[in-house]
Amino acid sequence: MTLKKTLTLSLLGIALSASQLVAAQTVLLNASYDVAREFYKDYNSAFVAHYKKTTGKDIRIDQAHGGSSAQARAVNDGLDADVVTMNTTTDIEFLATSGVVAKDWSRRFPGNASPTSSTMLFLVRHGNPKNIKDWDDLVKPGVQVIVVNPKTGGNGRMAYLAAWGSVRKKGGSDAQAAEFVAKLYKNVPVLAKGGRDATTIFLQRNIGDVLVTFESEVVSVDREFGAGKVDAVHPSSSIVAENPVAVVERTVAKKGTTEQARAYLDYLYSDEAQEIAAKHALRPRSPAILKKYASTFKPIQLFTVNEYFGSLSEAQKVHFNDGGQFDKLYTVK
Amino acid sequence: MAATPFAVAGGAARKRATRRVLPGFNLTLGFTLLYLGLIVLLPLSALVLKTLTLTWAQFWAAVASARVLAAYQLTFGASLIAALVNAVAGLLVAWVLVRYRFPGKKIIDALVDLPFALPTAVAGIALTALLADNGWVGQVLAPHGIQLAFNRNGVVIALIFIGLPFVVRTVQPVLEDTEKELEEAATCLGASRWQTFRYVIFPSIAPALLTGFAMAFARAIGEYGSVIFIAGNMPMVSEITPLIIIGKLEQYDYAGATAVAVVMLGFSFVLLLVINALQALQRRRSGGAP
Numbered sequence: 001m002t003l004k005k006t007l008t009l010s011l012l013g014i015a016l017s018a019s020q021l022v023a024a025q026t027v028l029l030n031a032s033y034d035v036a037r038e039f040y041k042d043y044n045s046a047f048v049a050h051y052k053k054t055t056g057k058d059i060r061i062d063q064a065h066g067g068s069s070a071q072a073r074a075v076n077d078g079l080d081a082d083v084v085t086m087n088t089t090t091d092i093e094f095l096a097t098s099g100v101v102a103k104d105w106s107r108r109f110p111g112n113a114s115p116t117s118s119t120m121l122f123l124v125r126h127g128n129p130k131n132i133k134d135w136d137d138l139v140k141p142g143v144q145v146i147v148v149n150p151k152t153g154g155n156g157r158m159a160y161l162a163a164w165g166s167v168r169k170k171g172g173s174d175a176q177a178a179e180f181v182a183k184l185y186k187n188v189p190v191l192a193k194g195g196r197d198a199t200t201i202f203l204q205r206n207i208g209d210v211l212v213t214f215e216s217e218v219v220s221v222d223r224e225f226g227a228g229k230v231d232a233v234h235p236s237s238s239i240v241a242e243n244p245v246a247v248v249e250r251t252v253a254k255k256g257t258t259e260q261a262r263a264y265l266d267y268l269y270s271d272e273a274q275e276i277a278a279k280h281a282l283r284p285r286s287p288a289i290l291k292k293y294a295s296t297f298k299p300i301q302l303f304t305v306n307e308y309f310g311s312l313s314e315a316q317k318v319h320f321n322d323g324g325q326f327d328k329l330y331t332v333k
Numbered sequence: 334m335a336a337t338p339f340a341v342a343g344g345a346a347r348k349r350a351t352r353r354v355l356p357g358f359n360l361t362l363g364f365t366l367l368y369l370g371l372i373v374l375l376p377l378s379a380l381v382l383k384t385l386t387l388t389w390a391q392f393w394a395a396v397a398s399a400r401v402l403a404a405y406q407l408t409f410g411a412s413l414i415a416a417l418v419n420a421v422a423g424l425l426v427a428w429v430l431v432r433y434r435f436p437g438k439k440i441i442d443a444l445v446d447l448p449f450a451l452p453t454a455v456a457g458i459a460l461t462a463l464l465a466d467n468g469w470v471g472q473v474l475a476p477h478g479i480q481l482a483f484n485r486n487g488v489v490i491a492l493i494f495i496g497l498p499f500v501v502r503t504v505q506p507v508l509e510d511t512e513k514e515l516e517e518a519a520t521c522l523g524a525s526r527w528q529t530f531r532y533v534i535f536p537s538i539a540p541a542l543l544t545g546f547a548m549a550f551a552r553a554i555g556e557y558g559s560v561i562f563i564a565g566n567m568p569m570v571s572e573i574t575p576l577i578i579i580g581k582l583e584q585y586d587y588a589g590a591t592a593v594a595v596v597m598l599g600f601s602f603v604l605l606l607v608i609n610a611l612q613a614l615q616r617r618r619s620g621g622a623p
Contacts (some may be wrong), residue, residue, distance in 0.1 A: 069583050094585050132498075149566050151580035190565040197562065200458075205465035207381045207483070321584050322398060330568035331399045 005224060024262050025058045029251075031081035031280040033154075035195060035216065036243075039280040040085070046269050046276060051260075059260060067194065068071045068154050069094075075248060078098055081251055082261040088154040089120075089305075089312045092246045105246040112124040114242035116282040117269035119302060121218055123202065123211040130209045131301035134235045135166040136212060144209035148198050149191035154197065156191070157320055159212040161306050162239040164319075168308045169237040169301065178325065185329050203229065214241065215297070219281035237301040243282065257305040382518045383591040395589040396596045400568050401577050407485065408574040409600065412553035415492035420546045422493075423500025424538075430501070431508040445501045448494055454556030460491055483565035488573060491559040496549030503545035507538050540612050547608040554601050570611070 032040055044061040051059045064071065075081050076098050084093055084101065089112075095101045104112045124132050130143055138145050148156030163184050167177035189304035190207060192198035195217055202211040203225050210233075218232045243314065245265050252258040267273055274284035278293040290297055309315035319325040387395065395401070430442055448456065460549055462468050464482040466475045471482060481487055511534065519529040557575040564571045581590035 069585070073582065073585070135538070149580075151568075152566075152576070152583055191560050191567055193566060202482075205461065206467040207465065257521075316584065322395070322400075322581070322586070322589065327398075327400060327568070 007028060008142060022271050025060055026230065026257060027060045027062060028061050028260055028264055029062045029064060029080060030083050030085055030264070031064045031069060031071045031075050031079060031248075032085045033067075034065050035063065035214075035220070036087070037063070037065050038220075039277060039282060042276050043273055046272055047264060050267060050270075050272070051263065053318050061264070080255070081248050083245060083265055084249055085243070085265075087243050088157070089242060089244050090115075090175050090316050091154075092244050094220045095246070095248070100250045100273060101246040101249055102249055106244065107178045108158070108247070109245060109265055110183070110269060111285050112242055112244065113246060114244045115265075116243045116277045116281055118214045118216045118241045118243065118281075119238045119300070120159050120212055120241065121238065122219065122235060123213060123218060123230045124209065124231055124233055126231060128231055128233065130185040132210050132233055135180075135237075138163070138212075139180065139187060140207070143187055144189050144208040145184060145187045146190060146198050146202045146211045147185075147188055148193065148213075150326050151192040153192070155195040155214060155217075157316070158214070158241045159240060160319065160326065161309060162212070162314055165239050165303050165305075165308045166237050167234065169303050181325075182329050183326050205246070214282040215283070221297075230318065234298045236299050237303060240304045257300065346394045380591050380594055380598070383588055383596045387592055392592050394594040395581070396585075400572065401574070401593060403438060403569045404572045404574045405596075405600070407488065407571065408554055408597075411488045411492055411573075412487065412550050414489050415496050415553050416546050416550035418493050419496045419549045420488075420502045420542060422547075423497055424497050424542060425503055425546060427501045427504040427508055431442045431505060443500050447498075448496075449498050453495060453556065454562065455563035456494055457559035459490055460559065461487070464490065464563070476603070482563050483563075483571075485571055487562050487563035487565065488555060490584070492553040492556060493560055495556055496553050499541070499548040500545035500553060503548065504538055507541040511537050536615075536618075539615050542593045543608060543612045543615065547605055550608075551601055551605060554597065 013153055029270070030040060030044075040061075040063055042062070048059055048061065064074075064079065066074065067089050068086045072084065072086065072094050073077075075084055076095055082091060085094065090099065092101060092105060092113075096103050102108060109115070114118075122132060122138075124130065130137070132143065133140065137143065147150045147159045150156040158182065163181050164177045167180045168174070172180070189272055192199055192201050195213060198211060198213060199217060199221060201207050203221065211230075221230060245268065247258070247261045247265065252261050269285060270279075271286065273288065274286045274289045278284050278289055278296065281296060284293075284299055285289050305312045305315060309318070317324070372502055384392065418481045426445065430438065430445075461482050464471045464474075464487065466472065466480070466482075468482070471480075474481065481490060515533055516529055524532070555575065557573070557579070560573050561576060564573060564576075566576060574593065578590045578593050581587075581593065
């Protein structure tokens with residue numbers, strides 16, 4: 001009898017303390033894109049420490065990674081993420097249209113709600129045997145270019161828009177840009193499925209003379225394949241690829257985590273977070289820190305998507321949707 | 334004494350068996366329908382419902398654009414070739430595994446199932462590493478102008494890889510069951526080796542072979558993971574239909590994606606029906622034996 005009582009009491013005690021633990025610790029889920037895994041691992045530990053120091057409360061951040069738009073679809077279909085951190089604005093725009101994030105999400109945080117950005121660079125074989133310096137060299141006969149299929153990867157869309165915009169930046173017309181891009185894709189022997197696939201094709205399968213990819217990918221190439229196998233080439237101009245963030249209103253309303261989610265995204269703009277981003281080769285929004293890491297982020301002439309394409313959603317419609325400009329490159333002879 | 338109740342019960346069961354094939358037929362049929370409905374029909378009807386949100390013109394634009402048509406051709410063509418190759422090669426493998434004894438047979442037997450177990454992406458990456466111009470196999474073939482990766486050849490090879498176990502595993506048990514005495518009798522009656530195969534062995538394994546072929550074919554049509562790394566994914570040339578579906582999802586065109594899926598399903602269903610009909614025909618001809 002007494003044994004039973006003690007047992008019940010202790011069980012009750014365990015249950016109570018467990019529920020207290022759960023109540024004390026808020027958990028946020030960040031749905032993010034594939035290659036941001038390492039960055040957010042570092043950022044999360046910095047944020048957890050910062051949050052403990054300023055509020056005295058514990059917080060845990062869980063991560064879910066996948067292809068950027070696959071993640072957006074998952075959140076739309078019911079994945080209870082508190083925040084989304086993507087690499088293309090169209091992915092968050094999609095969530096805004098379906099009412100999962102706020103309509104004015106891009107104005108809720110500074111700089112188009114993009115604490116970091118990246119740009120498109122070239123990777124060439126060591127010593128640059130084909131002497132590739134700028135966009136014009138990519139359309140020369142005999143040069144093989146590896147890019148991602150714009151239909152299946154944000155990396156590929158940015159590469160396409162960067163090529164198109166480089167012509168406009170020099171004062172060319174849209175017609176000239178279309179002609180240039182058509183010539184460029186004639187030099188593409190393989191369309192990779194995604195960013196990492198493209199890197200593998202270029203480095204492990206040894207196909208192609210130049211890989212067009214995100215600046216942030218260049219650092220991971222050196223880390224994973226050893227420095228000195230490839231050289232990075234900075235073209236005269238390239239595109240700003242923003243990495244937008246947003247609070248998932250549907251989830252935070254349900255979980256009551258609005259404040260924590262905002263704090264999590266706000267802290268991305270802090271000097272500490274911006275430094276972490278710079279170490280992961282993501283261009284920080286803060287000019288001071290960008291300058292500090294000038295050796296990584298060589299200054300090149302940058303243009304935004306909005307300058308030449310209106311917006312990324314607009315570009316998506318005109319260029320990448322079925323029957324768009326990209327399809328014409330392959331279907332109209 | 335003790336045997337009587339058994340005999341009575343047995344007799345009753347036999348009487349019932351003449352009326353209904355299975356005991357508890359209503360229950361089992363009900364379960365079968367419910368299970369199939371939940372697991373197979375429910376997701377498929379969701380697919381069709383989503384497609385129905387499209388107008389006829391939108392549907393047509395989604396499923397019949399030049400890029401998509403090229404993808405159907407590649408998917409069905411490559412799947413057919415791969416399934417045919419597997420039907421021949423798989424029959425040989427099954428034959429060797431059933432009829433001969435050799436050291437390491439158990440290991441070889443287990444190897445056959447590997448394509449089932451291996452994540453398809455791993456298969457795709459491994460095949461690409463092997464067949465690319467700098468791979469073990471690729472570097473031997475490249476100087477002769479033979480390229481097996483990043484084109485349509487790669488698609489077929491990947492599909493052959495994933496389809497092999499289907500043929501082996503369907504033919505193997507049937508081969509094990511065929512009586513060797515029949516072959517001996519055929520030989521005694523003066524049949525040549527070819528005649529024995531053509532008129533004695535083949536008719537008994539043909540239905541199983543056809544089933545294996547159909548399964549390998551159906552599996553190949555839906556395959557994505559392994560093909561995507563080796564295909565090169567060039568529009569109009571080496572894009573498979575599942576890639577088109579992923580492409581549509583990337584542009585948040587859910588309805589367009591399901592429309593293409595519905596067309597694929599329709600095609601596959603018709604093809605599988607035809608194969609089943611062929612099988613029935615074959616069975617009737619060979620006297621409905623197995």
